[in-house]
Amino acid sequence: MLTTTKNKVKKDPLFSVTADDCDWSYTRGTGNGGQKKNKTSSAVHCRHRASGAYGYSESSRSQLDNRRDAFRKMSETKEFQQWVNLEFMKRSGQLLEIERSVEQELQKVKLEIKIDGKWTEVQPHQLVDNPEDFVLEIGV
Helix, strand or coil: CEEEECCEEEECCCCCCCHHHEEEEEECCCCCCHHHHHHCCCEEEEEECCCCCEEEECCCCCHHHHHHHHHHHHHCCHHHHHHHHHHHHHHHCHHHHHHHHHHHHHHCCCEEEEECCEEEEECHHHCCCCHHHCCCCCCC
16 A cells, blocks of 8 residues: 655555564573573574574573574565565565466367376366375266
């Protein structure tokens, strides 16, 4: 949604990701930093639930600083970036357009398999989505 205020156009985001979208855990830091770092749970683990992206930080003695750093590292991962792109396509309607286009193109394709030395045409609805459960249903 676009809003305007005194010749400035402000775009509202399609979605946002906050700390509430993540699972957080805290552990004791290791390495240099003295007793404060080694005896307090200042190291931070951040996992984004929807994408599975993970970030970790123990660079500071401050849990708050490490929390910010872990969130930033999580947001820079390949998994998170892929999730953001997919989520953007879903919410903007682009993914639906792609799915429709693929479905139209698949209707133009003739799929055949060889059974007992004879080629048999297969309809898309006869195929399953999960490759581990690959079963071809052929009506006689």
